[in-house]
Amino acid sequence: MDQEFNYFYNDEGFGPAFKKQDVPKSSIEKNRGKLPDQLLQYWNEYGWCGYGNGLIWIVDPEEYAPVVDAWLEGTPFEGRDNYHTIAVSAFGELFLWGETTGLAISISSLWGMIFPGDESAGVAEGKGDLMIRGFFVGLDKDMLDESDDAERPLFDRAVKKLGVLNAGQMYGLVPALALGGSCDLKHLEKVDAVTHLIMLAQLGERQIMQDVVADAKAAGLLDGR
Known part of the structure; x- marks a missing residue:
């Protein structure tokens, strides 16, 4: 276990x-050159699985295509790029790896928001x-959690009420x-992730949020890094 994963x-x-x-060897080889070797090594050693009692899941990108x-x-x-889902939170936050843009996009499906980024320079290097x-x-537990309309964290209460999630x-x-729903524990249900996420994408206009890193670079605040 390397220092960062530890x-x-x-x-x-x-x-x-x-x-x-367990991740089939065929899946690892299929994604070699598309995803970083470090991620494939984690797959090989730890598999596709949940962490933090199911707060975050390392997933098969093909399943989420x-x-x-x-x-x-x-x-x-x-x-623009070939994007692959590498992780999904318990509340459907998606983390995408772009083959040329790196960790370029996260999607808050609950709120219909797409957060862009661009790490092309790092990938090229x-x-x-x-x-x-x-x-x-x-990764931070508080950031991965969602809060109800009264600003109370939901995850632990959801686990207690509905039980831990299974893969998928x-x-x-x-x-x-x-x-027209509200963000409240009584409205939470265990759902099939892929089916629910596709449904959410089709419900309304997706909001593309500001790329603050790109804005900072454009303003010369990051010296082109």
Whole structure:
């Protein structure tokens, strides 16, 4: 276990892994050259599985390919890069790796928001493995959690009420916010993640949020980094 993954697993308390699915060698080879070797190494050692009692899941990108298509269709990102879902939170936050743009997009499906970024320079310089280690170091339980309308965290209460998630599941609001629902524990249900995420993408206009890093670079605040 490298230093960064150890920090994620032990110091941040995301371990132990559970609901582990061993990754076929064919899947690792299929994604070689598309995803960083560091991520493939994690797959090989730890599998596709949940961490933080199911707060974050490392997933098979192929399973979530229809979700990526649904969310990016009609946006400026459609066709810009080949994007792969590498992780999904318990509430359907998606983390996408672009083959040329790196950790370029996260999607808050609950709120219909797409957060863009661009790490093309780092990918071109061969820093993909470093980015993946940084991704795990940067995961934070409070940020991955969702809060109800009264600003109370939902995850632990959802686990207590509905039970832990299985692979391929998420906690979804029924009805969804776009259909007039409210962010409240009583509206949470265990749902099939792929089906629910595609449905959310089709409900309403997706909001593309500001890329603050790009804005800072354009203003000369990051010295082109």
